[in-house]
Amino acid sequence: MSDKNGPIDFQIIRDMLYNDDAYVKEFCDASVISFSEFKSNFRKNLMEEDLDTLRRTGHKIKPVAKMLKLDPLLSIYEKSKLLLMESDNPGEKKKQYVKEMDDYCEEILDQLHQRVDK
Incomplete structure (x- = not known):
């Protein structure tokens, strides 16, 4: 199974964490919390x-x-920061950015959950 079935390239994580499965799992667990909160x-x-x-x-x-x-x-x-800095009425644009971020974070979280559940 490929390591790149979503936004995250797990090889980056493995390289950073000395290819230690326990560290990778711990990093993924912590990332689920971080990305969910974000x-x-x-x-x-x-x-x-x-x-x-x-x-x-x-x-x-x-x-x-x-x-x-x-x-x-x-x-x-x-883009979201700029929108708030430059617009008096960000209205629909902010809804669009929220949806884009929600969708992207869901991809990240799905991929992390798949990795953690392995």
Whole structure:
């Protein structure tokens, strides 16, 4: 079975964690929690147009997202920040970004769950 059936390339994780299955599982378990919290907080912060809290939410996930090369997540996050900084009425755009982030995070979480359940 391929290691790349979704956004995450698990070879990056294995290389980083000395190919130790226990470490990889622990990393995946922690990532499920992190990405679940991020997804929920991103939605709440964007819908409430709370830029400061959105930034704090992003700062928690950005290092892992960069390390795992999850560029779509970073892109949606950056577009959302710009939207709140530049628009007085972000309306439909913020709903679109929430949906994009929800969908992408679901792909990540599905892939992590499959890995953890192996």
